[in-house]
Amino acid sequence: MKIIALVRGTVRELASKATLYVLAGISTLILVVAAFAVGATSSSDGMTITLFGNPISPPVPPDVVSELAGKLEAGFAGGLFLGVVVFGVFGTAGVIPDVLEKGTVDIYLSKPIARWQLLAGKYLGSVAVIFVNIAYFIAGLWLVVGLKAGVWNMHFLLAAFLMTYVFACLFAVVAFLGVLSRNMAIAIIGGILYLVVIAGPLEGRQTGLYLISGNGIYRTILDGLYYLLPQVPAMESGAMRIVGGEGTSFVPYLQSFLSAGALLCGAAWILSRRDF
């Protein structure tokens, strides 16, 4: 009950910030552009999907159109994935450091709520807000492609959940840094740096970081970090495959779930030992 109140409070807090309205505005703009850009023409040779009036392929039978539309949507999802996640981090990174500020945390913790509940409420509230933003965009795009091209790719709707899931895993890193530093800038920069400087290179370590040294210990450390931390790029490419109607491994999702859980438990432990 108290966690629900905290989630509601966090949603209200984020709803008062401009960043998420900017994200919603960008999503709306893209949807409007897509509504004008995406189209379909049919002829005796088959159907063609068009972008800004230009066919993206020669006329093909309707079942192939469906496959093409899936690929188009997967491309959209992949292209926007990083932007949505980064914007999400910008919009929500302050939630945890803000509540831990002197004068605010005192009021929260004078109520009969455990510290882990405070963290959980703020975390879930942030994820919920990002889910609404992502769902709005994905559902909108799904409707645009469906209405304009007549293709109703149910896999694409899964992208809303997958993108939120990836954001939730990354936000565990941001939340951990937020509890540790109590500083919004460190939480944002740490989250983005994790995504760009750590998660990306670790994903491609076999063709990149491995080349720096052939030392076995070095490579074991890299592998260890890869499996200990949320695998954001692997989940992103997996999401694109799912949207495109292909199969993918769920190992990165499961492993990232465990990593995010461990980070949140670590954050709760740090919070439980802190004096305010």
Next chain:
Amino acid sequence: MFAIESDALSKTYTNGIINPRRVTALTDFSLQVETGQIFSLLGPNGAGKTTFIKMLLSLASPTSGSATVLGCRLPDVSVRAKVGYLPENHRYPGYLTGEQVIRYFGELGGVPAKTLAHRIGPLLDLVGMAQWRGMKVKRYSKGMLQRLGLAQALVNDPEILFLDEPTDGVDPVGRKEIREILKDLKRRGKTIFLNSHLLSEVELVSDRVAVLDKGRLLKVGTVEELTTTGSAYEIGVAGAVPPAVFEEARAFVLGLSQSGDHLRAECRTTTELNRVIDLLRKNGVELTSVTRQRSTLEESFISLISREARP
């Protein structure tokens, strides 16, 4: 049962990781606060007053010692359902209205929604904020925030109220209103624990007062006990005291002086005081009053602190 009881509570903060610096905020602090009292903790900045409250609310953990609140040994999350807290320099979500703040923190305090619906209006009335209930908190003045903070602290109908500088930024009329609220809460059996720098106010509402300096308890007692200077008495007289009588009386006591229609006698015992009175009456001096001389709480406080500061 005491509402609050601490036993040799100590707190040392460690600042820094590479070159840690230890700061002792509280040392062997033992205190009992009876249920239904207004108890005030006085001390200069950095004396450890806020640290004590924070440990009672489990916002900070003690380095050693123990404490109970309403009989529950700390730390105990559940006891906080019966506690209200107005911290110093509090910050409420600026995007919420006053009413929303009370509702939000009421929900977090475990107050059922139906109860909240009936409680919020009267609470805002009580603290004089009803007309600004719909205004965003970010537009509130300091005084309005204090009033809202008091309502927030009362939203769960607490058995104990911890108030850290509750009248900070409040105008004199508002301060009087807050004092009346505190007195009313006391009449309803609530225990109030007050941290304040405004000694004149503490004097007006407190049943008991403790003075704290550099983390140590210097003195605890009623306001009267703390403000009574001990051996000085003021004797009201009608008319002048004959010089010979004055000189004879002076021989009985440690010191005697006259200022207008008052004599100030410093006596070792009440027998000495009575000998002076007898002498004055025997010589036809009419007495109008005899009172034990008291200092203000502020004078007593400064005297205690400066005595402690002396090497």
